[in-house]
C-alpha cells in the first residue's frame with residue numbers, strides 16, 4: 126500500500142535538514158515506524174525530511190565518561206558494538222531484542238527513542254541507564270534528561286523543528302552494571318514488549334549503593350519505577366531483596382490493559398521482569 | 412542504484428516503495444508483498460549486502476545503493492546453496508514466503524556459515540511462513556550451510572523413516 130503523496134528531501138547536512146523542518150514535516154531516520162504508519166495512512170506528513178544522507182551521524186564515540194550514539198546508528202550496530210555491550214549493557218541488549226534482523230538493519234536507536242512507542246525496548250534502557258538526549262533545532266542545541274523525554278504514548282519532548290542528533294549514555298564504572306529483559310508479543314523475547322524492564326545498579330562493598338529501574342509495555346509510556354530502586358538500595362541485592370523490591374514495580378506506573386494482556390497480567394509481568402532485570406544487572410555489576 | 416549488478420536509473424514519485432519499484436518498474440516480481448505492516452518478510456532483499464524489508468523503504472532511500480533480489484542470487488545458472496537447500500530439503504509449500512526466506516537465510520550464512528538451529532530460527536525471525544511450520548526451512552538452511560562449508564549435507568529427515 127502506498128503512503129499519501131508527500132515532498133521528499135534528503136539533505137546532506139544537518140543545517141539543511143533543520144531548515145527543511147516545518148509544521149507539517151517529519152524526520153525520517155530508518156523509517157521502520159514512520160513508513161508503516163504512512164502506508165496505513167494513519168499519518169500523512171506533507172514533507173518527509175530523510176536524515177539518512179547526513180554524514181557523521183552514524184558513529185558511536187567515547188566522550189569523557191559517556192558514550193555518544195549518533196542519530197543514524199542502527200539497532201544492529203548498537204546491539205553488536207563490543208563497546209556498548211561493555212559499558213552500556215542494558216542498551217545493547219534492548220537493541221538486540223528490537224524487532225528482527227531486517228528491522229535492526231534499518232531502524233535507529235535514536236529513532237526508537239524519538240518514536241516513544243509504549244512497548245519499545247530501548248526507551249526503558251535509556252531511562253535506567255540515565256541517558257541524555259541531545260536535540261538540535263535552527264535555534265540551537267538543548268539537552269533533555271531521559272526522565273523528562275518520554276511524555277506520553279508516541280510523544281517525546283522533541284519539538285517538530287528539532288532533530289535528536291545523538292544520545293549520551295554514562296559509561297558503567299567499576300561496580301556498575303545494567304540489563305534489559307522482556308516478554309515479547311510473539312512469545313519469548315520476540316517483537317514489542319508485552320512487558321519489559323531495564324535496570325542499572327551500582328554495587329559498593331557488597332551492597333546496592335544506587336539503582337534505577339524502568340518499565341515498558343505496561344503503561345502509556347516507558348517510565349521509571351522509582352519505588353523499586355528505592356527499595357533495593359541499601360540491601361545486599363540478594364534474590365529475596367530483589368524480589369521484595371520488585372513487588373513495588375507498579376507503585377509509580379499506571380498499568381494499562383491492552384490487546385496483549387489484562388491489567389492483572391501486566392501487573393504480574395511488571396514485577397517479574399523488574400526482578401529479572403535487576404538480578405541480571407547486579408550479576409553484570411560484579 | 413545497482414540492481415543485481417546492473418545500473419538502473421529512474422525518476423519516481425517520492426512515495427514509491429522500493430518493493431514496488433522492483434516489481435513494477437523493473438518487473439522483478441520474485442520479491443513478494445505479503446503484508447502492510449512490515450512483519451511478514453516476503454519482501455526481503457539485500458541492500459548493500461544487508462537483509463532489509465523492501466516494503467518499508469522508499470525507492471529514493473536506495474538511491475546509489477547496491478540491491479540484490481532473489482533473481483540475482485543464482486550465479487551463471489547455478490543455484491545459490493540456499494536455493495538448492497530449499498529444493499533438496501523441501502523448504503517450501505506454497506512458496507509465497509520463499510524468496511524473502513531465502514534472502515534472509517543467505518544473509519545469515521554470509522555472516523556465519525555454521526549457525527546453530529537456534530541461530531537459524533533467530534535469523535529468520537523476521538520472515539513468516541504460513542505453510543511449513545519452519546521445520547524444513549531450518550533443515551534447508553542447515554543443508555546450505557554444509558554446502559557453503561564444503562561439507563556433506565546432513566541426511567534428510569525422511570531418510571530411514573518408515
Ligand SMILES: Cc1cc2nc3c(=O)[nH]c(=O)nc-3n(C[C@H](O)[C@H](O)[C@H](O)COP(=O)(O)OP(=O)(O)OC[C@H]3O[C@@H](n4cnc5c(N)ncnc54)[C@H](O)[C@@H]3O)c2cc1C
Pocket residue numbers: 151152153154155156157158159160161196222223224225228231232233234235236237238239240242244245246247283287288289290315316317318448449450467
Ligand atoms: C516488523 C517490525 C517489528 C518491530 N519490533 C520492534 C520491537 O520489538 N521493539 C521495538 O522497540 N521496536 C520495534 N519496531 C520499531 C522499530 O524499532 C523502529 O526502528 C523504531 O521505532 C524507529 O526507528 P527508525 O530509525 O526506524 O525511525 P523512523 O521510523 O524513521 O521514525 C520514527 C519516528 O521518530 C521520529 N524520528 C526518528 N529519528 C529521529 C531523530 N533523529 N530526530 C527526531 N525525530 C526522529 C520520526 O519523525 C518518526 O516520528 C518494529 C518495527 C517493525 C517494522
Ligand code: FES
Pocket residue numbers: 443444445446447448449450451452453454455464465466467
Ligand atoms: S511485505 Fe510484509 S514485510 Fe514487506
Ligand code: FES
Pocket residue numbers: 502503504505506507508509539540541542543
Ligand atoms: S511456503 Fe507458504 S508461506 Fe511459506
